[in-house]
Amino acid sequence: MNQYPPLVVLGERSVEAEPPAPEPRELAFEFTGTASEYFRIWIVNLLLTIVTLGVYSAWAKVRNKQYFYRHTFVDGTSFEYVADPVRILKGRLLVAAVLGAIVAAQVYSLALYAALLVALVLVTPWAAVKALAFNAYNSSYRNVRFSFRGKPGEAFALYLAMTFFYVITCGIGYPFAQWRLTQFVAVHHHWGDTRFAFGRRSGEYYHAYVVVLLLSLPLYALLFGVLVALIRGGETAEPTAVVFLVTYAGLLIPAAFLRARLANLFYGGIGIGPHQLSSFQTGKELLVLYATNLAAIVASLGLLIPWAKIRLARYRARCTRLYAAGPLYAEAPIRHGETAVGDAATDLGDLGIDLGL
Amino acid sequence: MMRFSARYYDGQSSRATEVEVVLDGDVVRLEGLGVPVAFPLRQVRIAPRLGNTARSLALPGGAKCETSDNTAVDALEQRAGKGRASALLHRLESSWKGVLAAAALLALVVAGGLKWGIPLLARHVAESIPDALAYDLGQGTLSVLDRTLLSPTQISEQRQAELRAAFAAMASDYPGLPLELYFRRGIGPNAFALPDGTVLVTDELVELARSDEQILAVLAHEMGHVRHRHGLRMALESSTVALLFAAYLGDATQLTTLSASLPAVYAEAHYSREHETEADDFALDYLSRHGIAPHHFADILRALQAEYGAEPEGTLKYLSSHPPTAERLGRFEAKVP
Numbered sequence: 001m002n003q004y005p006p007l008v009v010l011g012e013r014s015v016e017a018e019p020p021a022p023e024p025r026e027l028a029f030e031f032t033g034t035a036s037e038y039f040r041i042w043i044v045n046l047l048l049t050i051v052t053l054g055v056y057s058a059w060a061k062v063r064n065k066q067y068f069y070r071h072t073f074v075d076g077t078s079f080e081y082v083a084d085p086v087r088i089l090k091g092r093l094l095v096a097a098v099l100g101a102i103v104a105a106q107v108y109s110l111a112l113y114a115a116l117l118v119a120l121v122l123v124t125p126w127a128a129v130k131a132l133a134f135n136a137y138n139s140s141y142r143n144v145r146f147s148f149r150g151k152p153g154e155a156f157a158l159y160l161a162m163t164f165f166y167v168i169t170c171g172i173g174y175p176f177a178q179w180r181l182t183q184f185v186a187v188h189h190h191w192g193d194t195r196f197a198f199g200r201r202s203g204e205y206y207h208a209y210v211v212v213l214l215l216s217l218p219l220y221a222l223l224f225g226v227l228v229a230l231i232r233g234g235e236t237a238e239p240t241a242v243v244f245l246v247t248y249a250g251l252l253i254p255a256a257f258l259r260a261r262l263a264n265l266f267y268g269g270i271g272i273g274p275h276q277l278s279s280f281q282t283g284k285e286l287l288v289l290y291a292t293n294l295a296a297i298v299a300s301l302g303l304l305i306p307w308a309k310i311r312l313a314r315y316r317a318r319c320t321r322l323y324a325a326g327p328l329y330a331e332a333p334i335r336h337g338e339t340a341v342g343d344a345a346t347d348l349g350d351l352g353i354d355l356g357l
Numbered sequence: 358m359m360r361f362s363a364r365y366y367d368g369q370s371s372r373a374t375e376v377e378v379v380l381d382g383d384v385v386r387l388e389g390l391g392v393p394v395a396f397p398l399r400q401v402r403i404a405p406r407l408g409n410t411a412r413s414l415a416l417p418g419g420a421k422c423e424t425s426d427n428t429a430v431d432a433l434e435q436r437a438g439k440g441r442a443s444a445l446l447h448r449l450e451s452s453w454k455g456v457l458a459a460a461a462l463l464a465l466v467v468a469g470g471l472k473w474g475i476p477l478l479a480r481h482v483a484e485s486i487p488d489a490l491a492y493d494l495g496q497g498t499l500s501v502l503d504r505t506l507l508s509p510t511q512i513s514e515q516r517q518a519e520l521r522a523a524f525a526a527m528a529s530d531y532p533g534l535p536l537e538l539y540f541r542r543g544i545g546p547n548a549f550a551l552p553d554g555t556v557l558v559t560d561e562l563v564e565l566a567r568s569d570e571q572i573l574a575v576l577a578h579e580m581g582h583v584r585h586r587h588g589l590r591m592a593l594e595s596s597t598v599a600l601l602f603a604a605y606l607g608d609a610t611q612l613t614t615l616s617a618s619l620p621a622v623y624a625e626a627h628y629s630r631e632h633e634t635e636a637d638d639f640a641l642d643y644l645s646r647h648g649i650a651p652h653h654f655a656d657i658l659r660a661l662q663a664e665y666g667a668e669p670e671g672t673l674k675y676l677s678s679h680p681p682t683a684e685r686l687g688r689f690e691a692k693v694p
Contacts, residue, residue: 037408037409038408039456040450040451040453040456041407041408041450043456043459043460043463044446044449044450044455044456044459046463046604046605047459047460047462047463047466049604050463050466050467050470050601050604051466054600054604057604063405063407066407066410067407067408067410070407070410070411071410077364077373077423078410078411080404080413080423082404103596107493107494107592108493108494108496110497141371142366142371142372142373143366143367143368143371143413143419143420143421143423144366144368144370144371192370192371302605302606303460305606328371329370329371329372330370330371331369331370331371332368332369332370332419
């Protein structure tokens with residue numbers, strides 16, 4: 001397991017510890033998509049999806065993803081998403097069939113329903129691994145595919161162990177479980193033959209949660225005060241609107257700060273061979289972005305969703321750097337006949353599981 | 358002859374080589390690799406155009422050429438006689454006129470779908486489901502309600518028997534429906550139907566009614582719900598609406614969960630009101646056919662309204678699951694036999 005280059009993380013940027021390393025190049029990620037271009041793709045996707053009663057959604061997904069991949073550049077080259085929409089359609093039909101069966105079971109037999117729910121929970125890690133593998137296999141950079149080689153068995157054991165740990169610690173174990181699962185996801189990714197590494201420790205995840213929790217306390221005190229004042233005051237023109245806003249603020253502000261920290265922990269923790277990613281999103285900027293995006297989406301009845309997504313992608317790219325120790329070079333893994341990893345990855349297609357990292 | 362520059366990746370490594378792609382008749386030649394490389398055009402897979410993003414030409418054997426010269430690649434695609442669908446898609450996506458037409462069409466399709474399409478579809482699907490399956494629905498709901506909200510009835514056995522007999526006489530008109538009447542206490546004057554044919558009346562409603570006709574009118578309304586399979590239709594309608602909004606909002610749902618649920622709630626309340634009107638139609642029809650004056654239904658509605666107080670007004674009335682009582686009263690009172 002310990003074949004990763006030794007990484008010095010904490011505080012400073014991780015740097016490869018080999019002696020002749022040249023000064024690492026700092027490579028910016030750049031997102032070049034525009035709202036007006038993406039809006040047109042988005043609305044056509046949507047129209048065709050609805051007119052075809054959802055069948056086109058698989059093609060829409062590929063087109064959508066391709067748009068963001070092809071517009072994300074690092075070191076002068078963009079990423080490529082090469083999934084076959086037919087496989088995605090098959091994956092979606094499978095998910096629809098399973099959900100349909102569960103809904104039907106709920107109506108006709110509660111025992112069967114409960115059994116299916118348990119089965120669904122048990123099958124989740126397997127499906128998540130398949131989805132990660134599919135997504136990685138269909139992502140490429142300079143015509144070298146990524147891959148995810150985590151074993152479903154390992155994912156299953158880890159998932160059970162972490163769920164158990166989370167439950168017996170009454171939730172205090174959550175940051176640890178999240179760190180462990182994130183690590184599993186990260187270190188099993190490869191770009192060609194180059195392994196990913198993950199240089200974070202569980203303590204850093206605890207730190208993120210504790211800081212956000214402490215920051216949230218005065219906020220919740222303030223919001224609580226506002227609510228109490230409202231109820232005491234009695235006569236307000238639109239109490240529901242204020243309660244709505246207060247609730248949203250209470251959800252959105254801590255979420256933005258936590259998201260920024262978790263994104264930095266994740267992306268900034270990733271090493272790709274001798275190279276190291278770094279991420280510096282801030283809660284304040286993310287909050288402004290979320291709040292303005294939300295307001296724009298609501299006010300435009302959803303028409304500004306493409307604009308919101310482009311802004312977010314641009315911000316994420318702007319806050320990510322790659323410290324490249326030498327040229328970005330990877331070789332495709334040696335193929336045994338047909339692509340061994342690919343076969344396992346593509347027999348199911350994309351299940352639409354997003355880990356939200 | 359056609360020529361453009363591209364970056365060549367052999368597929369074995371990430372190393373890039375600048376090449377010139379030359380189309381010579383039906384053969385694609387690459388210049389700049391040191392060795393002559395050529396493929397028949399029909400073996401080259403061209404990635405679909407997407408805005409002005411760089412596209413790749415996948416060559417047999419796993420190598421790729423990437424270029425942002427979209428005009429040249431379009432011409433190449435045309436020469437190969439491929440990519441008509443993707444070219445059409447791109448043309449649609451690149452003209453604002455086309456996009457605005459798409460947006461207008463989308464608005465029409467969604468509005469029409471919400472108002473007529475989804476209810477129509479739900480009705481057809483619900484009616485095509487065989488009886489045995491349709492009325493299996495919701496079994497066990499009553500026992501759950503018994504454990505949570507409802508308590509046993511306190512209506513005398515004799516009174517129950519009277520009402521059951523009247524109900525059985527009504528039900529005999531609809532031999533296909535597995536109708537059964539239950540009495541329970543505990544949630545105020547109310548009556549409801551479950552999709553499996555259970556019709557439930559509360560003690561409070563029986564006590565509120567001034568005559569048996571009033572109770573029968575309510576029962577007729579509830580039978581209408583069972584007859585039209587409203588439970589099943591509601592399930593179909595609300596799940597379709599949920600899917601529709603999921604498609605629209607996509608990834609944005611995380612941000613807009615609270616505000617996204619509101620339009621769906623509006624739509625569902627609209628369907629519910631339509632179902633109530635349909636059940637009212639059923640009751641009106643039943644009452645007139647059996648010589649019961651329709652005003653009995655209006656009378657009990659008025660009594661219920663007095664019991665429950667004012668209804669929501671303004672925009673809030675669009676969130677109501679039932680049509681305004683005044684509107685419902687009008688339909689039953691206009692029809693004096």
